[in-house]
Amino acid sequence: MTNHAGHDHTTHAARGAQAGGLSVSESGYTLELDATVLGAGRQTVTFRVTGPDGQPVTEFVPEHEKELHFIAIRRDTSGFQHVHPVRDEKGVWTTELTLTPGDWRFFTDIHPAAHTGTLTLGADAAVAGAYDPRPLPEATGVARIGDYAVTLDGSLRAGEVSELTLTISRDGRPVTDLQPYLAAYGHLVALRVGDLGYLHVHPEGAPGDGVTAPGPEISFMAVAPSAGTYRLYLDFQHEGVVRTAEFTVRTTTAAPRPDATPAPEHTEHGGHHHGAHAHH
Missing domain, CATH: 2.60.40.1930 (Macroglobulin (MG2) domain)
Structure with missing residues (x-):
């Protein structure tokens, strides 16, 4: 990380x-x-x-x-x-x-x-023991941990860098006093469902840099190595406690660049609508 x-x-x-x-x-x-x-x-x-x-x-x-x-x-x-x-x-x-x-x-x-x-x-x-596997949680843009809610904005794209922004609130009010945890306001781990491939995810800014605010938003740059479904785990610290918000996301098809040549109509654009580490 x-x-x-x-x-x-x-x-x-x-x-x-x-x-x-x-x-x-x-x-x-x-x-x-x-x-x-x-x-x-x-x-x-x-x-x-x-x-x-x-x-x-x-x-x-x-x-x-x-x-x-x-x-x-x-x-x-x-x-x-x-x-x-x-x-x-x-x-x-x-x-x-x-x-x-x-x-x-x-x-x-x-x-x-x-x-x-x-x-x-x-x-x-x-x-060891009786294994009771859990089904994959539904894809959702909001994770709840007690009285905290974390909202995910942005999408994960296969092979392209995209920005993911997580916004933290408590009892409906923005959290603006996040505490540094391991030299960042948040750490994001992303794992590919199916083989648990670990993604490199990078926080934008750092506490004390004069630019990065202590919430409510935490931004990361991420790139998915392939289309598919991923699990995101955000660790953040508030009032001395580290909490983890979890998301299920699917990669999205990257938007065409303005200078890109339009694809022929018969060409399939690979990808289901997919939307969505890790490495911090």
């Missing part, structure tokens, strides 16, 4: 051309879980990231104030958790998760000091 404020959006599009987190190993770095079968309930999860030399990595470039961001999600897209494990001097990471029975996917968002940029590695784990 790099602080991408002010970065070139062309770079964003290039990075978003492929979903991350689909592999347990990339560029010689591997996510190694100590256990891939876990119990239900509050569980301690330990793991390491090994480097090209096969040894646990102990030097990382902090991004959004942390050396490693850890995302846990059940395969049915429920149970989202974004946590920050603690690393010992030997490179072993430890964190606490609340797990329900079923198949889970764990992601590590990292920037090893010896590597040129960020990597998202993913690994599967199974949680």
